Amino acid sequence: MIELDHVVKRYGGRGAVDGLTLDIEARTLCTFVGPSGCGKSTTLRLINALIRPDQGVIRIDGKDIAELKPETLRRGIGYVIQSIGLFPHWNVADNIGTVPRLLRWPKARIEARIDELLHLLRLDPGEFRTKFPHQLSGGQQQRVGVARALAADPNIVLMDEPFGALDPPTREALQGEIRRIQAETKKTIVFVTHDMDEALRLGDRVAVMQSGKLVQFATPAEILARPANDFVRQFVGGADMSIRVLAVARVAERMAPDGAGQGQARGEAIREDASLKEALTMMMTSGRDALPVIDQEGRRLGIIRLGDLAHL
Amino acid sequence: MIRNRVLFVLMLAAFVAALTLPFLGFAPNRLVSGRAISLSEALGAGSLTVFLACGALLFAACFMPQGRALHLLVLATALAFAVFLPLGAGTTATSLVATATPIARVSLAGGFWIIELAAVLAAGDALRRLEAGLALKAAAVIGVVTVLVFAAVSGAFDQLSLAKEAANRREAFADAVQRHGFLVALSVLLALVIGLPLGVLAQRRPRWRDLIFGGLDIVQTIPSIALFGLLIGPLAALSDAFPDLRRIGISGIGVAPAIIALVLYSLLPMARGAFAGLASVPDSVVETARGMGMTGGQILLQVEAPIALPVLLSGLRIVTVQAIGLAVVAALIGAGGLGSFVFLGLGQRALDLMLLGAVPTIFMALGVDFIFQLLLGIARRTP
Amino acid sequence: MSPLTMALALALVALVLALPHLAPPMHWLFPQVERPVYERASFVELILSHLGLVLASSAAAALVGVSAGIFATRPSGLEFAPLINAIAAIGQTFPPVAVLAISVPLLGYGGPPTLVALAVYAALPITESTIAGLTAVSRDVKDAAEGLGFSRLRMLGDVELPLALPIILTGIRIAVIINIGTATIGSTIGALTLGSPIIEGLSASNPAYVLEGAVVVALLAIFVDRLFEDGVHWARQRSGASP
Numbered sequence: 001m002i003e004l005d006h007v008v009k010r011y012g013g014r015g016a017v018d019g020l021t022l023d024i025e026a027r028t029l030c031t032f033v034g035p036s037g038c039g040k041s042t043t044l045r046l047i048n049a050l051i052r053p054d055q056g057v058i059r060i061d062g063k064d065i066a067e068l069k070p071e072t073l074r075r076g077i078g079y080v081i082q083s084i085g086l087f088p089h090w091n092v093a094d095n096i097g098t099v100p101r102l103l104r105w106p107k108a109r110i111e112a113r114i115d116e117l118l119h120l121l122r123l124d125p126g127e128f129r130t131k132f133p134h135q136l137s138g139g140q141q142q143r144v145g146v147a148r149a150l151a152a153d154p155n156i157v158l159m160d161e162p163f164g165a166l167d168p169p170t171r172e173a174l175q176g177e178i179r180r181i182q183a184e185t186k187k188t189i190v191f192v193t194h195d196m197d198e199a200l201r202l203g204d205r206v207a208v209m210q211s212g213k214l215v216q217f218a219t220p221a222e223i224l225a226r227p228a229n230d231f232v233r234q235f236v237g238g239a240d241m242s243i244r245v246l247a248v249a250r251v252a253e254r255m256a257p258d259g260a261g262q263g264q265a266r267g268e269a270i271r272e273d274a275s276l277k278e279a280l281t282m283m284m285t286s287g288r289d290a291l292p293v294i295d296q297e298g299r300r301l302g303i304i305r306l307g308d309l310a311h312l
Numbered sequence: 313m314i315r316n317r318v319l320f321v322l323m324l325a326a327f328v329a330a331l332t333l334p335f336l337g338f339a340p341n342r343l344v345s346g347r348a349i350s351l352s353e354a355l356g357a358g359s360l361t362v363f364l365a366c367g368a369l370l371f372a373a374c375f376m377p378q379g380r381a382l383h384l385l386v387l388a389t390a391l392a393f394a395v396f397l398p399l400g401a402g403t404t405a406t407s408l409v410a411t412a413t414p415i416a417r418v419s420l421a422g423g424f425w426i427i428e429l430a431a432v433l434a435a436g437d438a439l440r441r442l443e444a445g446l447a448l449k450a451a452a453v454i455g456v457v458t459v460l461v462f463a464a465v466s467g468a469f470d471q472l473s474l475a476k477e478a479a480n481r482r483e484a485f486a487d488a489v490q491r492h493g494f495l496v497a498l499s500v501l502l503a504l505v506i507g508l509p510l511g512v513l514a515q516r517r518p519r520w521r522d523l524i525f526g527g528l529d530i531v532q533t534i535p536s537i538a539l540f541g542l543l544i545g546p547l548a549a550l551s552d553a554f555p556d557l558r559r560i561g562i563s564g565i566g567v568a569p570a571i572i573a574l575v576l577y578s579l580l581p582m583a584r585g586a587f588a589g590l591a592s593v594p595d596s597v598v599e600t601a602r603g604m605g606m607t608g609g610q611i612l613l614q615v616e617a618p619i620a621l622p623v624l625l626s627g628l629r630i631v632t633v634q635a636i637g638l639a640v641v642a643a644l645i646g647a648g649g650l651g652s653f654v655f656l657g658l659g660q661r662a663l664d665l666m667l668l669g670a671v672p673t674i675f676m677a678l679g680v681d682f683i684f685q686l687l688l689g690i691a692r693r694t695p
Numbered sequence: 696m697s698p699l700t701m702a703l704a705l706a707l708v709a710l711v712l713a714l715p716h717l718a719p720p721m722h723w724l725f726p727q728v729e730r731p732v733y734e735r736a737s738f739v740e741l742i743l744s745h746l747g748l749v750l751a752s753s754a755a756a757a758l759v760g761v762s763a764g765i766f767a768t769r770p771s772g773l774e775f776a777p778l779i780n781a782i783a784a785i786g787q788t789f790p791p792v793a794v795l796a797i798s799v800p801l802l803g804y805g806g807p808p809t810l811v812a813l814a815v816y817a818a819l820p821i822t823e824s825t826i827a828g829l830t831a832v833s834r835d836v837k838d839a840a841e842g843l844g845f846s847r848l849r850m851l852g853d854v855e856l857p858l859a860l861p862i863i864l865t866g867i868r869i870a871v872i873i874n875i876g877t878a879t880i881g882s883t884i885g886a887l888t889l890g891s892p893i894i895e896g897l898s899a900s901n902p903a904y905v906l907e908g909a910v911v912v913a914l915l916a917i918f919v920d921r922l923f924e925d926g927v928h929w930a931r932q933r934s935g936a937s938p
Contacts, residue, residue, distance in 0.1 A: 048603055071605045079603030085596035089618045099604050148604075158603075318778050422801065433778060440777050533920045534913040535876030541893050541909035545902055637790025641880060644897055654796050658883050663800045670793040681788045 001026045002047060002156065002188065007056035009042055016042045017053070018212035024205075026061075026155070027186040029178075031203030033193055034235075039212040040192045044158050047190065048077045060156070075099055078149030078157035078187075082164045084141050086133040092118075092144050093129040099152040117147040120181065139170035146177070150185070159191045163198070175202060196235055200224070200248050208232050220248045246277040246309065254309065255293045257302040265290035265303045272301055276309050313375065318437050319386065320374040323367065326430035333423035336401060338408055339473075341415045351423060354404045363400070366393050370434065380442060387438035391452060393431040395459050397424065398469070405471040417473040417664065446689040453682060474671060477664040485653075489672065492649035495639040499571050500632050503578030507631075510579065511586020512612070521587075528580035536641045539576065543569040544645065570647030574638055578631045585627015589620025622691045629684035636677045640669070650676075697925050703918040710911060711738045721903050731903040733892040738911060744806075745888040745915070748881065749874045752810050756817035756874075757867055763818070764825020764863075765851065776826060783823040791816055791877040799884055809881035809888075816877065817870035824866020828859030860930040868923035875916045879908075889915065 002024040009017040017039040024030045032040040045051045046058060049070040058065050065073055086095050093114050100110045118125040121143040133141055142162060149157050159178075163171040179202060182189055193199050199206050200220040208216045208223065208231075216228035224245045227233040236244065252272040269292040270279050282291060289306040314320050330351045339346025352360060366389050373386050405418035439449055469475045478485050510528075514521040531539070547569050593616045601611045617624075643651025650669040657666025696704075714732060721731035736744075766772040767779045795812045802808035832855050840854045856863075879890030889912040896904025 050599075050602055071607050074603055074605030076605075077603075079600060081596060081600060081603070083594070083596035085594065085598075085600030087597060087601075087615055087619075088594075098606075102605060102610070145600075317774055321775070322778075433781065436781055437778055529920075530917055533872055533916045535879045535890075535916055537876070537879050537890055537893055538909035538913045538916075541897070541905040542913065545906060548902070633788050637792060640790055640792045644883075644894070651792070654792065655883055658796060658799065661804075666796050666799065670790075670796040673790050674793050677788045677790055678785070681785075 001061060002190070003059040005057045005059070007046060007053045007058060009046060009051065009053050015212045017046065020214055022207060022214055022217050024188065024190060026188050028204040029182050029189040029191060029202055030205050030207060031191045031193060031199040032207045032209060033196055033199035034209035036194060038209040040209050041160050044160050044190060044192050048074050048079060048158055075102055075152060076154050078154045080145050080149045080157065080159040080162045082161040084145040086141055086144060088133050091130050091132050095133070095144060096148045096151050098148060103152055113151060117150055121147045121177065138166050139174065142166065142174060156188045156190070159189065161193055178202060196237065200244060208235065224248055246280060247275055249276045250274070251276060251279050251293055251304055255302045255304040256308070258300065265292045269294040269300070270304070271296065279304055280309055315376065315378050316374045319370065319434055322430045322434045323371050323374065326427045329423045329426035333426065334421040335423040336404065337419045337421045339417045340413065341417065346417065348421065355400050359400045362396065383438045383441045387435055387442065387452070390431050390435035390438060391456055394428060394435060395456055397428050397431065398460060399463055402469040402472060409471045417476065418471060419473040419664065446693065450686055473664045474667055477668045485668065488648065488650050488653060492639055495570055495574060495642060495647060495649055496632065496635045499574035499578055499635050502571070502575045503582045503631055506575065507579045507582025508586045511583040512590065514583060514587045515590040524583060528583060531576045532580045536573065536577065536638050537644060539573045540569055540642065540645045543572055565646040567647050569645055570642035574635050574642065577638055578635055581627050581630040581634065585624050589623035590616055592623050593619045622688060625684060625688050625691055629681065632680050632684070633677050636673055636680065640673055700918065700921040700925055703914065703921055707914045707918055710914065711742055714738050714907060725903040728901050728903045733904045733907055736887060736891065741887065741889050741891060742911065742915065745878055748806065748810055748813065748878045748886060748888060749871060752813035753817055753867065753871050753874055755814040756821055756870055760818040760821025761825050761863065763822045764829060767826050768829040779822060780826060783819045786819040791873055792880055795877055795880060795884065804885040806886040809878065809884060809886040813874045813877055817874050820869045821866045825859070825863050828862030829855055831862060832858045858934050861927055861934060864923065864927045864930055868920070868927070871923070872916060872920055875912070875919060879912055
């Protein structure tokens with residue numbers, strides 16, 4: 001767990017981070033979102049001690065990070081940034097092996113780990129190990145960047161707008177990879193973005209920041225359903241908001257159980273963990289106004305209707 | 313229609329030089345100025361035919377459809393030209409001196425240098441049109457230099473005045489070259505030891521930057537001879553006050569002020585090179601290196617230094633080439649080296665002696681420059 | 696002119712005018728020297744002759760260098776750009792003193808050969824910087840000017856040269872500073888310059904002469920360098936680049 005306790009960081013008298021208190025659960029993906037200059041990147045750099053807070057305490061697994069040697073702390077935390085920062089004079093394998101080498105892992109273990117990570121990021125080791133960064137596309141470079149951050153198997157990975165410079169299709173593909181990797185490896189990931197869609201899509205919990213302060217810290221569905229104030233409402237995006245709700249909210253939250261006098265639904269069923277957006281799509285493509293709902297094992301649970309989708 | 317205007321201009325220059333300028337100078341002894349000898353007079357009928365054929369070929373190449381094969385042919389012909397011209401001059405010198413007294417002097421004159429330069433530039437232009445890689449360029453230079461050095465060692469140029477002058481002063485010449493090399497090497501080494509940390513400091517601490525570069529800028533601005541002169545007084549006073557210093561060679565004139573001045577001059581390009589090299593490392597690279605837990609030393613040595621190397625090498629190249637030239641001036645304050653021949657020769661109006669100092673420094677500078685270009689090419693190729 | 700440049704100019708003028716009257720302090724500084732102030736030529740004469748050499752050679756070099764640079768960046772001269780760049784680069788590896796020395800067999804002793812040698816050597820960095828400056832003018836700006844219907848000549852005069860001026864000035868500055876230094880050594884081949892007292896002082900073991908010549912020429916060089924600093928600053932502001 002990462003705990004921020006009344007953390008303050010000032011630049012030129014202005015509070016870049018202004019009394020921030022929040023706990024990030026272990027093994028979850030937490031996104032920080034807000035306009036530029038809101039303090040989200042500063043918060044990230046405080047966690048791996050690239051900068052020191054003026055006030056307050058940051059604890060990781062209960063230990064005050066101010067008491068650790070910054071290099072030791074950072075070697076246990078993965079770090080990915082938008083401009084990637086691959087070492088241009090080293091090939092892909094050398095780049096990925098950086099932290100294991102710093103930690104003096106045996107050579108064979110480093111080599112094995114490099115292959116494992118290339119597979120995890122869907123890069124063929126035979127093709128990519130010996131390539132240099134300038135020979136890779138932007139998306140491939142960031143895959144290597146992510147692999148490098150995961151190399152020493154850190155419990156925590158910090159990502160600062162990692163996909164901000166990529167084109168939309170590449171970006172979506174990598175967002176998918178991050179969700180998958182998080183599910184497989186159960187890392188604690190702190191992900192900074194200025195893109196609300198990305199924050200809502202990726203985060204187990206979303207921290208919305210404004211002018212160095214935490215405005216709301218909640219699940220995506222809750223942020224959409226109950227924005228804490230006008231700033232969040234506007235940031236979530238006025239008219240588009242209901243569309244976003246559909247993408248985030250699950251069928252399970254809106255369905256009615258069978259036998260509640262709701263009538264019958266026939267045809268192809270939808271799983272309870274699908275999003276409302278998927279339910280709407282299925283209704284529209286099949287020309288129905290109600291769908292049967294099933295669980296992961298295919299057991300029938302109930303029904304969801306077109307009208308249920310509209311209730312916010 | 314002219315299809316290669318660069319080659320055409322070079323050949324035209326060579327042609328005009330061959331017709332109007334003396335190729336060699338022939339003097340009865342080293343102090344009087346001699347008679348001019350034109351290219352046609354200098355070369356026997358046989359060599360002249362070869363040169364005319366080469367010239368005609370290069371001229372014709374200006375009008376032919378351009379392509380790789382033609383560029384290769386031009387390259388080979390121009391290189392052959394550049395090798396055989398000095399060899400021909402050497403042979404002519406030998407036969408001319410055989411007809412005169414042993415103290416007669418045959419020197420290379422303006423015509424020779426312009427034709428030789430045109431041949432070298434034509435070869436360079438062909439290399440560029442071929443989009444030659446580092447290896448081919450290096451091979452061309454090394455090939456020509458090897459042949460000429462081999463010819464020189466086997467005595468092909470012995471009757472040219474410069475070689476005679478060198479032979480007459482064999483020991484003094486060897487000493488001067490050695491001393492010159494020593495002055496340059498020691499000052500560049502010291503500049504490296506002092507200048508690199510200054511450059512790093514300027515990059516790490518912006519507040520120091522203006523102070524460091526402002527100060528070194530002023531030093532660089534002061535004319536070399538003035539800086540040498542300004543150091544004489546303080547150093548003389550110092551060695552008067554502490555006689556021990558004189559025993560280790562520190563006094564107002566000689567090697568000590570020369571080395572100090574050379575180092576002072578070298579600091580600016582050295583520190584600038586280090587600074588610009590470090591500035592060429594992307595911020596994101598340093599940021600992630602820190603983020604991954606590298607220490608300051610690891611970042612400097614493993615990340616920044618390799619990326620900065622090409623820029624740093626350019627700085628070192630400037631420093632070394634500049635030091636070779638400045639060390640010539642150091643002879644005026646008694647530091648020795650090739651400059652002593654230059655100023656002695658100028659003072660005695662013995663121009664061969666002056667050239668014995670000036671020409672080797674030029675070749676030294678060109679050689680060092682070539683080596684650094686080679687290193688730079690290699691450093692840039694490894695990403 | 697910035698206050699610092701102005702102060703340097705005043706100091707230089709004051710020093711040159713005061714030097715003839717400085718015999719007593721110089722005598723105190725160098726008691727072993729009989730005549731502690733250089734008198735063969737007045738320092739006013741020396742500095743004017745020195746400046747004359749530098750100005751004339753630099754002006755000629757600027758004319759040649761800028762013309763060569765313009766030629767190498769026009770469509771008709773583009774083919775020659777690598778050749779011209781190569782000559783400029785190779786030429787600059789020649790030690791300036793060596794260039795000065797080898798001008799003697801070709802041109803003889805005295806002021807005029809010094810002038811020619813200085814001009815030839817100075818043309819190299821100016822050519823290089825002119826090509827660099829003109830090449831650095833952004834394609835967008837040139838496209839825009841072309842789109843507005845600028846003729847080639849007006850484009851050069853109104854757009855390219857003003858934008859390239861800071862870089863060209865940097866090249867001229869390097870050339871002039873090298874010239875001030877090389878002209879000093881020109882007195883070894885018979886030119887009358889501020890190097891004359893230094894060279895004479897060195898050969899006659901008169902440290903007072905050396906000091907006088909060195910201080911004046913150093914001050915002159917620093918002053919001219921500051922003058923260029925001001926000029927480059929002005930040109931940058933005019934061309935809209937950040938200072």
